[in-house]
Structure formats: C-alpha cells, structure tokens
Amino acid sequence: MSENSIEKLPTYLEIPAIKKDSMAGNGPFKASVEVQNELGFPGEKVENWQQVAIDKMAETKSKYRSVQVFLDACVKCGACTDKCHYYLGTADPKNMPVARQDLFRSVYRRHFTFAGKYFPKLVGAKELDEAMLDDWYNYFHQCSQCRRCAVFCPYGIDTAEISMAAREVMNVIGVGQKYPNQILGKINKIGNNLGMPEPALRDTLEDLEEEIKEETGVAVKLPLDIKDSEVLMVTPSADFFAEPHIDGLIGYAKVFHQSGVSWTLSSYASEAANFGMFIGNYDVMRQGALRIRKAALDLNVKRVIVGECGHAWRVAYSFWNTLTGLGSGGNDEYSKKLQQQLDSNYPQPQHIIEFTYDLIQQDKLLFDKSKNDHRVVTFHDSCNVARGSNMGDIKNGQFILPREVIKAACNNFSDMPKGTIKASTFCCGGGGGLLTDDLIELRIKGAKPRMHALKQSEERNGVNTLAAICAICKSQFSKVLPNYEFDPYMIVSVHQLVSDAIILSDNSENSNNKAL
Amino acid sequence: MSLTSIFFTFFFYISVLIFITGVSYKIVQYWQTPAPLKIPIAPAPLNRSGVLMRIAREVFLFQSLFKASKWTWIFGWSFHFALVLLFFRHLVYFWPGEIPTILLKTEPLKYAAYPLIFGLLGLLGRRFFVDRVRYISAPSDYLMLLLLIVIGGSGMLMTFAQNHPNMLLVKNFAEGLITFNWSELPSELLFLAHIFLVFLLIAIFPISKLLHAPGIFFSPTLNQVDNARKKRHISQWAKNKESHKKIDLEQNSDEDK
Ligand code: SF4
Ligand code: SF4
Numbered sequence: 001m002s003e004n005s006i007e008k009l010p011t012y013l014e015i016p017a018i019k020k021d022s023m024a025g026n027g028p029f030k031a032s033v034e035v036q037n038e039l040g041f042p043g044e045k046v047e048n049w050q051q052v053a054i055d056k057m058a059e060t061k062s063k064y065r066s067v068q069v070f071l072d073a074c075v076k077c078g079a080c081t082d083k084c085h086y087y088l089g090t091a092d093p094k095n096m097p098v099a100r101q102d103l104f105r106s107v108y109r110r111h112f113t114f115a116g117k118y119f120p121k122l123v124g125a126k127e128l129d130e131a132m133l134d135d136w137y138n139y140f141h142q143c144s145q146c147r148r149c150a151v152f153c154p155y156g157i158d159t160a161e162i163s164m165a166a167r168e169v170m171n172v173i174g175v176g177q178k179y180p181n182q183i184l185g186k187i188n189k190i191g192n193n194l195g196m197p198e199p200a201l202r203d204t205l206e207d208l209e210e211e212i213k214e215e216t217g218v219a220v221k222l223p224l225d226i227k228d229s230e231v232l233m234v235t236p237s238a239d240f241f242a243e244p245h246i247d248g249l250i251g252y253a254k255v256f257h258q259s260g261v262s263w264t265l266s267s268y269a270s271e272a273a274n275f276g277m278f279i280g281n282y283d284v285m286r287q288g289a290l291r292i293r294k295a296a297l298d299l300n301v302k303r304v305i306v307g308e309c310g311h312a313w314r315v316a317y318s319f320w321n322t323l324t325g326l327g328s329g330g331n332d333e334y335s336k337k338l339q340q341q342l343d344s345n346y347p348q349p350q351h352i353i354e355f356t357y358d359l360i361q362q363d364k365l366l367f368d369k370s371k372n373d374h375r376v377v378t379f380h381d382s383c384n385v386a387r388g389s390n391m392g393d394i395k396n397g398q399f400i401l402p403r404e405v406i407k408a409a410c411n412n413f414s415d416m417p418k419g420t421i422k423a424s425t426f427c428c429g430g431g432g433g434l435l436t437d438d439l440i441e442l443r444i445k446g447a448k449p450r451m452h453a454l455k456q457s458e459e460r461n462g463v464n465t466l467a468a469i470c471a472i473c474k475s476q477f478s479k480v481l482p483n484y485e486f487d488p489y490m491i492v493s494v495h496q497l498v499s500d501a502i503i504l505s506d507n508s509e510n511s512n513n514k515a516l
Numbered sequence: 517m518s519l520t521s522i523f524f525t526f527f528f529y530i531s532v533l534i535f536i537t538g539v540s541y542k543i544v545q546y547w548q549t550p551a552p553l554k555i556p557i558a559p560a561p562l563n564r565s566g567v568l569m570r571i572a573r574e575v576f577l578f579q580s581l582f583k584a585s586k587w588t589w590i591f592g593w594s595f596h597f598a599l600v601l602l603f604f605r606h607l608v609y610f611w612p613g614e615i616p617t618i619l620l621k622t623e624p625l626k627y628a629a630y631p632l633i634f635g636l637l638g639l640l641g642r643r644f645f646v647d648r649v650r651y652i653s654a655p656s657d658y659l660m661l662l663l664l665i666v667i668g669g670s671g672m673l674m675t676f677a678q679n680h681p682n683m684l685l686v687k688n689f690a691e692g693l694i695t696f697n698w699s700e701l702p703s704e705l706l707f708l709a710h711i712f713l714v715f716l717l718i719a720i721f722p723i724s725k726l727l728h729a730p731g732i733f734f735s736p737t738l739n740q741v742d743n744a745r746k747k748r749h750i751s752q753w754a755k756n757k758e759s760h761k762k763i764d765l766e767q768n769s770d771e772d773k
Contacts, residue, residue: 018648064551065549156732286757329748348745
C-alpha cells in the first residue's frame with residue numbers, strides 16, 4: 001500500500017479506469033452462531049435461504065419507501081460512478097455506487113418486475129444464487145454507508161439504504177458480519193460497545209479526574225450516574241479509553257466545568273454509537289436508543305447531549321425522536337413524559353458542539369488560543385454528521401458550528417479543497433461497520449481520496465492537525481495516516497483543541513461531585 | 517378503415533391503458549409505502565418551502581447531476597428540455613375542435629429536435645466510451661436510447677427532409693384518437709415507424725427505468741424536511757411496535773443493576 005503515499009496529485013483525484021474483481025474476496029469475518037443468535041438471527045445459513053431472502057426483500061421494500069423507489073428510479077446515468085471513495089481507491093467496478101446497488105437491484109428485477117421476470121437478459125435481472133450472495137456479502141461490506149453518492153444522484157438514490165437493506169436480508173438468512181453483530185451483543189447486555197461494566201467505567205473516570213487535576217490544578221469532574229443532573233451526556237465508549245478520543249472527553253468535561261451546568265454520564269447507557277443502523281435493523285437500532293431514553297428518565301435529567309460520534313449523531317438527531325420520542329412533537333405516552341421532563345428551551349437531543357458553540361456565543365468560555373499555535377488545523381466533516389444531520393437548526397449548521405468552535409480555540413484554521421469537504425466530504429474509509437482489522441486493505445485504499453485532499457492542504461497551507469468529531473474517523477485515521485506518510489498523532493478531537501486552549505477557573509462548587 | 521389504421525388505433529389505446537394503470541399502480545405503491553425514518557440528504561432544507569424549491573431545482577435544472585458530471589448534465593438536460601418542447605409542438609395534432617392560437621405558434625419548436633438528438637447521441641456515446649458507464653449498462657439501457665433516437669430521427673426526417681405525410685390525415689387520425697372518432701392514418705413508412713415507437717415507449721413506461729419520472733417526487737432523501745428533532749416522524753408499522761414494546765421495556769428495566 002505504501003506506494004499510494006508518495007503519489008503527487010493534481011487539483012483533483014484522478015478517476016481510475018475500472019479494474020474488474022480487484023477487490024473480489026470473501027468479505028469480512030462472519031459472525032458466529034452465538035453472536036447471530038444473540039441478536040435473534042439464525043446462527044448459520046438457513047436451508048431455504050433463497051426463499052427467505054426473497055421474502056425478506058419483499059418485506060423490506062414494502063416497509064421502506066426509499067428501497068422501493070431507489071430500486072425503480074435509477075436510470076444508469078453514471079453520475080455516481082466516480083463518487084465513492086472505495087471505487088476511487090480500489091477501481092473495482094462493483095464499488096461504483098450504482099453497481100453496488102445493482103447487485104441488489106438485479107435480484108429485485110428478477111423476482112419483482114415484469115421485465116425482469118420475462119426478459120431477464122434484457123434488463124440485467126439475475127437470480128440470487130451462491131455467487132450472487134457471495135458478491136452481496138463482499139461488496140455490501142465495502143460500503144461505509146457514507147451517502148456521498150446520494151448527494152450527486154439526480155434522484156437522491158442513497159446506496160446506504162440499499163446496503164442496509166441487503167445486510168438485513170443477509171442477517172435474516174444467517175449470514176452476518178462478525179464485527180458489528182458482536183458489538184451489538186455487548187451493548188444490549190452491558191450498555192456499551194466495549195462491554196465495559198460500571199466499575200471499570202467508574203475507575204476510568206476517576207483516573208481521568210486525577211489526570212486533569214494534576215495537569216491543570218483544577219478539580220474538573222467526570223460524574224457518573226448522578227440523578228437530577230441538568231445534562232445526561234451520551235458519548236461513544238471509545239471516548240473512555242481510545243486515543244485520541246479520550247482527550248475529547250476531557251474537553252467536554254472542561255467545558256461543562258466552565259459552564260457550571262451539572263452533568264452526568266450513565267453506566268446503563270454508556271454508549272452513543274448505535275451499530276443497529278449499520279445492519280439496517282430497525283428493532284436493534286431502537287433497542288440501543290431505548291437504553292438512552294431509559295437513562296434520561298431514570299436520571300431525571302433536563303437535557304440530553306451527545307458526544308463526538310458521527311453515526312451516533314445521525315441516529316440521535318434524525319432517528320431518536322422517531323425511535324423513542326426523545327425530541328419534540330410526539331404525543332404518545334413516552335414522548336409526553338419526556339417533553340414534561342426535558343427543558344424545552346433547548347433542542348433535544350443536542351450535540352456537544354452545539355453546547356460549546358452556544359457558550360462561545362455567550363462569551364462564557366475563555367480561550368488562550370496561543371496554546372494551539374503550533375497547529376495548523378483542518379476539519380474533516382464526518383459523513384454521518386455532514387450528510388445526515390444538522391446542528392444549531394440553521395441551514396448547513398453542521399458545517400458551520402464545528403468550524404466556529406475550532407476557530408474559537410485555534411488561530412490557524414484552513415479547510416481542505418472544495419469538493420472534499422462539507423456535503424461532498426470524503427469518508428474516512430472506516431465507517432458503516434467496516435472498522436475492523438479483517439478489512440484493513442479496504443480501509444487503507446478507501447481512505448485514499450481523503451488522504452489526497454489532506455496532502456494538498458499540507459503542501460499548500462502547512463496543515464499539520466486533522467480535527468474530527470467522530471469516534472470511527474478518529475480510530476480509522478490513527479490507523480491509516482502512516483500508510484500515507486502522515487503522523488498518526490495529527491488526528492485530534494475537536495474538543496481536544498478546546499481542551500488545550502480553554503482557560504479554567506476553579507469553580508469547583510459548580511461541579512456535582514457530591515454524590516460520588 | 518384499413519388494417520393498419522385499426523392496428524394503430526388499438527395499439528394507441530392499449531399503450532395508454534398500460535401507461536395509466538401501470539403508472540397509477542406505481543404511484544399508489546410509492547405513496548402507500550411508508551418512509552419510517554428521516555433520511556434527507558445534505559444540503560437538506562429545514563422547511564417545506566425549501567423542499568419544494570429543492571425538488572423544483574432537481575426537476576427543472578437537474579441540480580445534482582450538474583454537480584456530478586457536466587457532460588452528462590449537458591446531454592441529459594438538453595434531451596429532456598427538448599422533449600418537453602416537442603411534446604408541446606405535438607399537441608396541436610391532438611387538440612380537438614378549435615385550436616388555441618398559442619398552439620398554432622409552436623411551429624419553431626420543431627428545432628428542439630436538434631438538441632434532442634444531440635443529447636441522446638451524447639448519452640449513447642457515454643455508454644459506449646466511458647468504461648464505468650459501459651460497465652453499468654444493460655441491453656435495455658442502449659435500446660431505450662436507440663428507441664428515442666429513432667423516434668427523434670424519424671420525426672426529423674419527416675419535418676426537415678421534406679417527407680411530410682399528409683398533414684390533414686395526421687390531424688384527423690390524432691384528433692380522432694382523442695374524440696373516439698377514428699379515421700384513416702397516412703401510410704408513409706416513416707410516419708408509421710415514428711408513431712409505433714412512440715406508442716411502444718408509452719407502453720413500456722411503467723415497467724422500465726422511465727419510472728424515474730414519478731420516482732423523483734417520492735425520493736425520501738429529496739422530499740423530506742430536515743426537522744427530526746422538532747416533529748416526531750413515525751410510520752404506522754413502527755408505531756404498532758410501540759404498543760407492545762412497552763412490556764419489553766419494563767422487562768428491560770428489571771435487568772437494570
Ligand atoms: S447517479 Fe443515481 S440514477 Fe445515476 S446511475 Fe447512480 S444511482 Fe443510478
Ligand atoms: S454510501 Fe458511500 S461507501 Fe456506499 S456506495 Fe455510496 S459513496 Fe460508496
């Protein structure tokens with residue numbers, strides 16, 4: 001892979017000529033019987049899998065308008081063919097969004113359309129046979145569900161919807177992917193993706209408090225399970241242990257400390273990530289969201305705030321209200337209860353960036369920006385935040401707010417080239433349940449477009465720090481940056497930048513450490 | 517009436533029937549299929565009027581396609597725009613009774629045939645010469661373009677190469693189809709080929725990718741308002757889960773610590 005790193009590029013990434021089967025293979029590790037059963041899926045490929053799969057396709061397309069419309073509407077215009085980072089990085093034609101959809105569409109046509117039933121060759125309709133299933137498994141796990149293709153499709157066809165549907169069908173016939181399914185088992189049992197139980201979490205937080213105290217001399221708290229706090233903070237569990245994530249968590253704690261707003265983490269809902277989305281399963285996704293609703297009710301908080309995690313924010317912002325009634329406008333029992341309890345002066349849920357941004361607007365945070373002067377920062381728009389959510393309820397707020405927070409804490413900020421940021425941002429290469437070592441080749445190649453953009457920024461503007469607000473992006477970049485001759489430590493949390501520059505005051509009476 | 521006239525008269529009605537039933541069926545299907553989650557795609561409008569503007573920009577200007585590929589946009593947009601103009605140009609034939617003056621002034625619209633053919637040839641060229649587009653093209657994708665090219669080409673040969681069929685017969689035939697007052701149609705081969713393929717196009721509309729036309733209005737990524745936090749969006753099947761999930765939730769709370 002290292003030859004990619006020395007490539008010098010013109011203004012934009014060249015579109016490769018197709019290289020058939022360059023990413024052919026068996027796909028990621030399959031889930032074991034136990035892992036599958038845990039989620040209520042068959043442990044092994046069922047006997048009559050073809051029929052079960054076709055029935056499931058019928059069900060899915062009758063429940064999701066997106067799937068039904070997208071399967072019909074594509075005109076094969078080719079506009080999306082060069083928009084996927086996995087195609088750009090691998091040149092495998094089946095990684096062109098439309099070709100990826102076609103794996104599913106060809107079976108749809110064969111079984112559900114007039115033309116496909118009677119003239120299969122004419123319209124490219126195909127049977128769901130072993131070879132096709134292998135292609136499904138391989139190539140629907142080469143899609144990070146980043147939705148970049150949907151931005152450019154004239155009909156808004158979102159390949160992520162198709163890959164979610166396909167993964168759901170595969171799970172139902174007993175062919176599941178190990179990485180996300182194993183993690184989902186842990187969150188359902190223990191409350192976070194790591195399977196980190198309450199005592200371990202408590203220890204970690206206490207250690208962090210000591211660390212901050214040592215470094216700053218200020219008693220910044222990281223409260224756990226404190227009833228009646230103002231804010232319930234739900235963050236990806238990677239924030240508790242992984243680098244550079246953990247420095248972001250310290251950043252949130254400092255911001256809360258300065259704000260004087262009481263806050264708590266929950267050991268029951270210690271995970272904002274929700275891999276249920278990646279496997280396209282409404283129920284599993286809902287289960288994850290319900291844990292957070294329950295924690296919010298049990299802890300009797302007034303606000304729910306979500307940490308730096310891309311797909312978690314998409315699920316929270318776009319889906320929580322649907323899944324759990326956490327938001328406004330619902331009139332079922334739970335929605336009403338939540339509306340009574342939660343503070344209607346704030347949108348529910350909120351992103352930590354929105355929280356920090358508001359404080360900055362009100363001049364409640366002071367920064368010593370020079371602390372970040374050794375950095376020239378650029379911002380990686382994580383795909384789920386950029387294309388599947390909003391912040392601040394202003395148009396394009398999800399692009400504006402994080403940049404404003406960075407600029408408040410840093411003197412040197414410079415965006416990567418147009419066409420690689422904001423709505424057109426390139427995925428880090430590890431999203432959508434692909435952040436696993438058995439897919440490392442794909443992850444390195446898929447990062448290529450982002451790395452090229454970063455390289456340009458480095459050459460032109462001396463960028464040496466890459467800030468992100470997604471746990472997956474952070475882990476993925478730490479891993480693949482060296483493959484492109486970058487410093488793996490150049491990736492930071494946005495709230496690490498905040499953390500490094502914020503001026504703390506010793507207002508420990510404000511923090512809620514009494515119950516610990 | 518001659519056999520040809522009878523055949524074409526029948527063919528017209530059958531095509532229109534297939535078109536209407538097929539497209540209505542599809543529209544009802546799209547309409548009734550719930551969109552259970554909020555999935556608008558960036559840059560997502562925050563209110564209803566923003567959505568209407570967005571759809572309008574997609575339908576009239578092909579905004580996303582413009583962002584994606586300038587060549588495909590030029591070819592695709594000129595073809596579609598010309599098609600609309602030519603549709604208006606043809607209305608005069610079908611208009612029963614007194615013809616409104618506006619329709620009598622549509623003569624110059626015939627020149628839209630040039631951008632039509634230009635666009636279609638461009639799109640076909642892409643299918644042949646761009647390896648990515650060639651890879652995703654099924655035989656039907658080429659045939660659809662060929663069909664349209666032959667329709668456009670035959671129309672141009674009649675209009676611009678002095679092969680006009682008897683226009684009075686054309687008018688009577690077309691108007692007759694609308695008023696159920698059937699009459700003979702001209703027997704020039706070019707003309708017959710032209711209308712045969714047009715009727716065929718109408719017939720295959722609901723069973724082909726031409727469904728992109730109704731589909732664009734139902735695409736959840738384009739037609740949803742980005743207001744998930746403000747307004748609860750829930751489909752009926754998801755709601756049904758809630759009523760009995762409540763019990764599950766109680767069980768959930770038991771395992772809590
Ligand atoms: S851009 Fe949309 S319509 Fe065009 S080929 Fe891709 S998915 Fe199909
Ligand atoms: S969603 Fe992203 S990863 Fe998947 S096909 Fe589209 S561009 Fe590629």
